[in-house]
Amino acid sequence: xxxxxQVPAPGRDRFLDLLRAGSIIAVVVGHWLVTDLFWSDGxxxxxxxLGEAPELWPLTWVFQVIPLFFFVGGYANRRSWLGAQExxxxxxxxxxxxxxxxxxxxxxxxxxxLLGNLAQALLDAPGLGAGAEILxxxxxxxxxxxxxxxxxxxxxxxxxxxxxxxxxxALAAVGVTELLRMGAGLGWVAYANVLIVWALVHQLGYxxxxxxxxxxAATLLAVLGGSALMLLTAGPYPARMVGVPGDELVNMNPPxxxxxxxxxxxxxxxxxxxxxxxxWLQRPRVWSIVVALNLSIMSIFLWHQPVMALxxxxxxxxxxxxxxxPGISWWAVRLVWLIVAGTLLAVIVLLVxxxxxxxxxxxxxxxxxGSLAASTAVALAxxxxxxxxxxxxxxxxxxxRVLGAVDVAPVVGMVCVGVAILLxxxxxxxxxxxxxxxxxxxxxxxxxxxxxxxxxxxxxxAPRLLGxxxxxxxxxxxxxxxxxxxxxxxxxxxxxxxxxxxxxx
Numbered sequence: 168x169x170x171x172x173q174v175p176a177p178g179r180d181r182f183l184d185l186l187r188a189g190s191i192i193a194v195v196v197g198h199w200l201v202t203d204l205f206w207s208d209g210x211x212x213x214x215x216x217l218g219e220a221p222e223l224w225p226l227t228w229v230f231q232v233i234p235l236f237f238f239v240g241g242y243a244n245r246r247s248w249l250g251a252q253e254x255x256x257x258x259x260x261x262x263x264x265x266x267x268x269x270x271x272x273x274x275x276x277x278x279x280x281l282l283g284n285l286a287q288a289l290l291d292a293p294g295l296g297a298g299a300e301i302l303x304x305x306x307x308x309x310x311x312x313x314x315x316x317x318x319x320x321x322x323x324x325x326x327x328x329x330x331x332x333x334x335x336x337a338l339a340a341v342g343v344t345e346l347l348r349m350g351a352g353l354g355w356v357a358y359a360n361v362l363i364v365w366a367l368v369h370q371l372g373y374x375x376x377x378x379x380x381x382x383x384a385a386t387l388l389a390v391l392g393g394s395a396l397m398l399l400t401a402g403p404y405p406a407r408m409v410g411v412p413g414d415e416l417v418n419m420n421p422p423x424x425x426x427x428x429x430x431x432x433x434x435x436x437x438x439x440x441x442x443x444x445x446x447w448l449q450r451p452r453v454w455s456i457v458v459a460l461n462l463s464i465m466s467i468f469l470w471h472q473p474v475m476a477l478x479x480x481x482x483x484x485x486x487x488x489x490x491x492x493p494g495i496s497w498w499a500v501r502l503v504w505l506i507v508a509g510t511l512l513a514v515i516v517l518l519v520x521x522x523x524x525x526x527x528x529x530x531x532x533x534x535x536x537g538s539l540a541a542s543t544a545v546a547l548a549x550x551x552x553x554x555x556x557x558x559x560x561x562x563x564x565x566x567x568r569v570l571g572a573v574d575v576a577p578v579v580g581m582v583c584v585g586v587a588i589l590l591x592x593x594x595x596x597x598x599x600x601x602x603x604x605x606x607x608x609x610x611x612x613x614x615x616x617x618x619x620x621x622x623x624x625x626x627x628x629a630p631r632l633l634g635x636x637x638x639x640x641x642x643x644x645x646x647x648x649x650x651x652x653x654x655x656x657x658x659x660x661x662x663x664x665x666x667x668x669x670x671x672x
Contacts, residue, residue: 180242181445181448181449181454181457182441182444182445182448183239183242183243184457184458184461185444185448185457186235186236186238186239186437187235187236187239187461187464188457188460188461188464189232189235190232190233190235190236190239191236191464191467191468192460192467193229193230193232194230194231194232194233194305194468195467195468195471195512196230196505197226197227197229197230197231197409198305198471198472198475199471199475199504199505199508200216200226200230200501200505201215201216201217201223201226201409202215202216202301202472202475203215203216203219203492204297204298204301204475204476204479204483205479205483205489206483206484206489210293210296210297211295211296211297211298211476211479211480211483211484212296212297213297213298213300213301214412215409215411215412216492216493216497217407217409217411218411218412218413219491219492219493220491220492220493221407222493223407223492223493224405224406224407227407227408227409228408228429231408231409231419231429232433233308234368234426234429234430234433234434235433235434235437236308236312237312237315237365237368237369237372237430238368238369238371238372238375238430238433238434238437239372240312240315240316240369240372241368241369241370241371241372241373241375241376242372242373242375242376243372244265244316244319244323244369244372245319245323245372245373245376246376247261247264247265247319248261248319248320248323251264251530254530255533256530256533257530257531257532257533257534257537257538258320258537258538258541258542259531259533259534259537259538259540259541259591259594259595259601260530260531260533260537260595261319261320262316262317262541262542262544262545262591262594263528263530263531263541263591263594263595264527264528264530265316265317265319266313266316266317266544266545266548266587266591267527267528267591268465268523268527269309269312269313269465270313270548270584270587270588270591271522271523271525271588272465272466272469272519272520272522272523273306273309273465273469273552273584274584274585274588275519275522276303276469276470276473276519277555277581277584277585279473280302280303280473280560280563280577280581281563281578281581284560284561284563293480294561295476295477295479295480295561296480296561298475298476298477298479298480298561299476299559299560299561299562300559300560300561301472301475301476302472302473302476302560302561303472303555303556303558303560303577304472304556304557305468305469305471305472305556306469306552306553306555306556307420307552307553307556307557309552310548310549310550310551310552310553310554310556311361311362311365311549311553312365313545313548313549313552314362314545314546314549315362315365315366315369317541317542317545318366322366322369322370322373323373325370326370326373326374326377330374330377330379331374331379333370334367334370334371334374337363337364337366337367337370338367338427340359340363341360341363341364341367341422341424341427342424344356344357344359344360344363345357345360345423345424349403355572357421357423358421359421360421360422360423360427361420361421361422364422364426364427364430365422367427367430368430368434371388371431371434375438380434380438381438382438382439384435384438385434385435385436385437385438385439386435386439387435388431388432388434388435388438389431389432389435389436389439390435391431392428392429392430392431392432392433392434392435393428393432395424395428395431396425396428396429396432399423399424399425399428400425403416404416404418404423404424404425405417405418405425408425408426408429462520462523462524463516463520463523463524465523466515466516466519466520466522466523467512467516470512470515470516470519471508471512474508474511474512474515475504475508477511478504478507478508478511482504482507487500487503488500528591528595529595530595531594531595531596531597532597532598534594534597534598534601535598535649535650535653536594536597536598536599536601536602536605536650536653537593537594537595537597537598537601538594539601539605539646539647539649539650540590540591540593540594540601540602540604540605540646540650541590541591541594542646543587543590543605543608543642543643543646544586544587544588544590544591544594545587546642547583547584547586547587547590547608547639548583548584548587550580550583550639551579551580551581551582551583551584551587552580552584553569553580554569554573554575554577554579554580554583555575555577555580555581555584556569557569557575558575558576558577558580559577560577562577563576563577563578563581564576564577564578564624564626565577565627566627566629566632568631572631573631573635574629574630574631574632574635575632575635576619576632578615579615579632579635579636582611582612582615583639585611586608586611586612586643589604589607589608590604590605590608592604593605598650601650602647602650602651605643605644605646605647605650606643606644606647608643609640609643609644609647612636612637612639612640612643613640615636616633616636616637616640619632619633619636620633
């Protein structure tokens with residue numbers, strides 16, 4: 168691994184490596200700037216600096232750069248799928264490889280959260296207060312990303328057939344969804360944009376990889392996207408791209424037309440900046456820093472909010488001044504928080520980054536059972552990550568309503584992620600192990616459902632939660648039965664078209 172810090176692999180795009188690392192670092196700094204944790208009435212409380220100082224909204228146009236990660240993801244996932252096809256690997260092997268580096272370090276974080284709650288209960292120690300509420304919020308992004316990644320064989324097929332027309336149709340779909348939300352009052356329809364918008368940005372990565380997104384197209388994206396962003400935020404949409412408590416309309420969740428315009432603008436500007444940035448990246452020291460960041464980027468992302476919560480629990484009650492934003496004194500104190508949080512994050516990353524740096528799993532055989540297990544794993548991982556992102560990590564067994572109508576407890580979301588990892592492990596070892604993993608997952612959800620249904624340990628038997636857990640158990644059981652009915656058959660979607668070159672990420 169360390170040898171790559173000086174010389175990139177053949178065909179590797181240094182510029183996109185910088186975008187990947189830079190987008191995550193920007194999100195981390197942005198979260199640390201606007202997340203205002205303070206001490207009041209004997210506990211940590213939370214407010215948004217954007218809510219206290221609305222004039223800080225331009226920061227959200229700079230630091231809300233998650234679209235660039237999806238843009239890079241389109242490029243990387245395309246290469247990985249084409250490489251898997253050329254090597255004769257199946258869909259399960261592709262999903263396993265792409266999800267491994269995301270789910271392995273995520274599982275470490277979730278286990279740490281559970282152990283932290285257990286230690287707090289046994290020692291009767293003070294909790295993190297409002298810090299626990301923000302602990303797992305960033306995981307929503309990974310929940311969407313794993314689903315978009317798993318759809319690569321389908322969306323790449325669309326790209327090969329229709330190119331830019333896929334982006335145009337996606338933009339039209341965003342417009343229709345927004346009309347239904349804003350004009351007809353159908354707020355629930357807007358959740359379709361969670362998939363449409365991020366898949367749209369992912370398609371731009373395909374276009375970049377095929378050199379269909381050159382300077383002329385990038386200029387058009389930047390100009391049209393920027394113009395649309397100005398018009399939309401001058402009209403019905405808020406200018407800030409991050410929501411604050413009390414907002415009636417939030418640009419980020421679910422994504423709005425304004426957020427889509429920002430994504431197009433960022434992609435266009437990024438491509439236009441490539442030439443000078445590429446020259447800068449030829450410097451060995453600069454490239455070494457970029458690669459070092461990429462080797463730990465998931466750990467940095469996953470642990471930045473837990474670190475902020477821990478720092479708040481120490482600093483907030485210590486008497487450190489806590490001025491209101493956005494004055495000079497607030498910026499000065501915020502700088503102290505950033506330095507302390509950055510130092511602690513660096514220490515934690517040194518300890519946990521090895522879980523994402525391991526060698527990718529060896530590809531398993533192409534079997535129908537493996538493909539079914541991998542597809543089910545994607546659904547569980549996406550649901551589990553979105554679920555825990557909307558819950559309070561300090562109350563792992565409490566039931567929360569997320570995504571508008573779904574009841575979930577953090578521990579149920581964690582079980583979803585754990586079972587997803589189990590399914591990928593089974594798919595890696597063949598047809599029969601994949602079936603066993605599906606049946607084991609069914610049993611785990613049955614146990615969780617019974618625990619909540621009987622109210623064991625004071626658990627709340629929420630009907631919607633029981634319905635969700637029961638449905639997941641049935642889905643896993645159905646996948647196992649389907650796999651048994653196609654004993655040993657090869658499976659997985661096939662790429663619709665000729666593979667041009669061998670490449671992987």
